[in-house]
Every structure is written in structure tokens, then in C-alpha cells.
Amino acid sequence: MKYSNLGKSGLRVSNLSLGTMAFGRWIDEAASAEILDRSIDAGINLIDTANFYGKGQDEAFKYGTGESEEIIGRHLKGKRDKIVLATKVGLPVGQYVNDAGLSKFHIHREVEKSLTRLNTDYIDLYQVHRFDRRTPLEETLSALTELVKQGKVRYIGCSNYAAWQMAKANGLSAFHRLEHFICSQSQYNLLSRELEQEVIPFCQSEKMGLLVYSPMARGMLSGRYTSKADLPQDSRAAKGEQLIQPYFTDQNFERVAKYKQLAEDQKVNLSQFSLAWILNQPVVTSAIIGASKPQHVTEAVAISDWKWPEELMGAATAL
Numbered sequence: 001m002k003y004s005n006l007g008k009s010g011l012r013v014s015n016l017s018l019g020t021m022a023f024g025r026w027i028d029e030a031a032s033a034e035i036l037d038r039s040i041d042a043g044i045n046l047i048d049t050a051n052f053y054g055k056g057q058d059e060a061f062k063y064g065t066g067e068s069e070e071i072i073g074r075h076l077k078g079k080r081d082k083i084v085l086a087t088k089v090g091l092p093v094g095q096y097v098n099d100a101g102l103s104k105f106h107i108h109r110e111v112e113k114s115l116t117r118l119n120t121d122y123i124d125l126y127q128v129h130r131f132d133r134r135t136p137l138e139e140t141l142s143a144l145t146e147l148v149k150q151g152k153v154r155y156i157g158c159s160n161y162a163a164w165q166m167a168k169a170n171g172l173s174a175f176h177r178l179e180h181f182i183c184s185q186s187q188y189n190l191l192s193r194e195l196e197q198e199v200i201p202f203c204q205s206e207k208m209g210l211l212v213y214s215p216m217a218r219g220m221l222s223g224r225y226t227s228k229a230d231l232p233q234d235s236r237a238a239k240g241e242q243l244i245q246p247y248f249t250d251q252n253f254e255r256v257a258k259y260k261q262l263a264e265d266q267k268v269n270l271s272q273f274s275l276a277w278i279l280n281q282p283v284v285t286s287a288i289i290g291a292s293k294p295q296h297v298t299e300a301v302a303i304s305d306w307k308w309p310e311e312l313m314g315a316a317t318a319l
């Protein structure tokens with residue numbers, strides 16, 4: 001396992017992180033615990049969750065109910081010091097107007113709930129889940145700064161921010177002497193490359209860490225899916241994952257078939273190939289894998305220090 005600094009901070013994180021969006025939603029507690037243990041034993045030190053992750057996302061009301069944080073909290077006993085615990089705030093967690101967003105009201109209330117569920121006194125990385133157009137950024141940044149001063153949060157990060165939003169936040173933090181976001185958490189994979197336009201150059205220029213989510217395109221880059229109409233029975237898409245649907249295009253099915261061939265030529269499977277492509281992008285600090293089985297962790301760890309042949313990078317990127 002490789003470790004590097006997260007952005008300009010001194011915090012060292014593994015180049016693979018464990019994503020827990022499916023804990024308590026599609027993965028039950030016992031299986032979640034096995035995946036957690038397998039990851040920590042392999043040297044993965046960054047665990048990513050959110051107050052939003054849990055069963056509630058699949059209910060008609062569609063707000064977060066916190067089961068992922070609760071499971072992590074129960075299973076981190078005796079292991080807390082080994083890991084960098086990252087969670088998020090901002091997506092809806094209730095039906096009332098202040099049950100979402102990045103106001104001081106919401107952030108201060110939600111951090112307490114996350115600390116309780118996570119069974120810890122501090123969060124290592126507290127991330128704002130997405131930009132909140134209704135709340136002044138100064139209010140969000142000063143609420144987060146207060147949490148750092150209180151010792152409830154160690155570092156702050158943002159997720160799904162556009163480059164201009166991060167630039168504005170960094171400028172405000174510098175001007176008002178507030179905490180800075182040390183990293184961005186954003187979607188990036190062989191099939192989704194929008195980040196290359198603005199966010200990646202911004203992170204490189206400002207030395208912000210980049211945590212990549214959905215490195216396997218929510219499972220599309222596992223190669224399990226061959227058509228939209230024929231979903232493997234135990235797959236996430238069959239369990240109701242909506243956000244994989246945009247990946248199901250004819251062009252993507254063709255690209256996946258070509259990537260599969262390139263992967264076979266390298267004697268690795270398509271999941272490993274897709275992950276290795278991400279890990280070989282110099283801007284990426286860590287890829288957050290959404291393992292749904294302990295074996296997925298083992299396969300990811302096996303490829304985590306694979307050096308890509310230069311000529312293959314060109315071929316894969318051009319597809």
C-alpha cells in the first residue's frame with residue numbers, strides 16, 4: 001500500500017480508501033464488518049462515509065438515515081487510532097427545510113449526530129457533500145472552522161464542487177483566516193472524465209488532494225453488465241442503484257468490451273485495470289473503492305502499486 005499527504009496537509013492517507021455508501025443499505029452489518037476488517041488489515045487507512053448513507057435513500061422520502069455511520073461506529077472499537085475517518089454533511093437527512101444544506105444551524109446539529117453514530121470524539125476529515133447555493137460560503141466555512149477549534153473535526157474537505165466554487169472558498173478562507181478545504185472528493189473513472197476540464201487542473205495548481213469516488217463507474221467497469229435489459233441478479237443495479245443508469249449507453253458497453261480486452265492482455269481483470277488507471281493519474285491522492293465483497297478489497301489491494309506501461313496509458317485514455 002502506498003501512502004501520501006492529503007493535499008497540503010501533513011495527513012498521510014493510503015492510495016486506496018474504503019467507501020461505505022452501501023453499508024446498511026445493500027450490504028448488511030456482518031458483511032460490512034468483514035469488508036472493513038479486510039481493508040484495515042490490508043493497510044487501507046481512509047474510511048469514507050456520510051450522514052446520508054443508509055437505508056433511507058431507497059425509501060420514498062429519499063433522505064439519509066445514517067446506518068453506514070452507525071455500523072462503522074460499532075466496528076471501529078479498538079481500531080479508531082489506525083484510521084482516518086471521513087464523513088460528510090449537506091444532503092437531506094429529514095423532511096424539514098433545515099434538514100439539508102450547509103448552514104451553521106445544520107452543520108452544528110449534524111456533526112453531533114455523526115459523532116454519536118460513529119462512536120468517536122472527533123472526525124478526521126469532515127466534507128461538505130455538495131455546494132449549497134442558498135448558504136453564504138463564509139457561513140459554511142466559519143461553522144466548519146468552529147468545529148476544528150472545538151476539536152470535533154481535524155481537517156475539512158469538499159465534494160462535488162466545481163473549480164470556481166473551490167477557488168471562491170479558498171479565497172474566502174485566506175481572507176477571513178478560516179480553515180481551508182484540503183481536498184476535493186469527485187467522481188472520476190475511465191467512462192466519466194469531466195473532471196479533466198477544470199477540477200483536475202485546479203487541484204494540481206492549488207495542491208489540493210483529490211479523492212476519487214466511483215472509480216469503477218458504480219460497477220459498470222467491473223464488466224458484469226453487458227446490456228441494460230439483463231442485469232446480474234446480485235448486482236447493485238438489480239438492487240435498485242439509480243445512478244448507474246446513465247452509464248448504460250451503447251457507446252459505454254462498446255468501450256467496456258474494448259477495455260476488457262486491454263485488461264486481459266495485461267492479465268488483470270477489468271476492475272483492476274480500471275482502478276489501476278485511476279491510481280496512475282498523478283493528481284489522484286486516493287481512489288475510494290465501493291467494495292461489496294471482501295474479495296473486491298483483496299483484488300484492489302493486489303493492483304494498488306501496479307505501474308502502468310506508458311503506451312497502454314495512451315491507448316486506454318484515447319478510447
Ligand SMILES: NC(=O)c1ccc[n+]([C@@H]2O[C@H](COP(=O)([O-])OP(=O)(O)OC[C@H]3O[C@@H](n4cnc5c(N)ncnc54)[C@H](OP(=O)(O)O)[C@@H]3O)[C@@H](O)[C@H]2O)c1
Nearest residue numbers: 019020021213214215216217218219222235236290292296
Ligand atoms: N461524494 C459523493 O457524492 C459520492 C458519490 C458516490 C460515491 N461516493 C463514495 O465513493 C465510494 C465508492 O463509490 P462506488 O461504490 O460508486 O464505487 P465503485 O468502486 O465505482 O463501484 C462499486 C461497485 O463496483 C463493483 N465492484 C467493486 N469492486 C469490484 C471487483 N473487484 N470486482 C467486480 N466488481 C467490483 C461492485 O458492484 P456490485 O456490488 O454490483 O457487484 C461495487 O458495488 C462510496 O462508497 C462513497 O464512499 C461519494
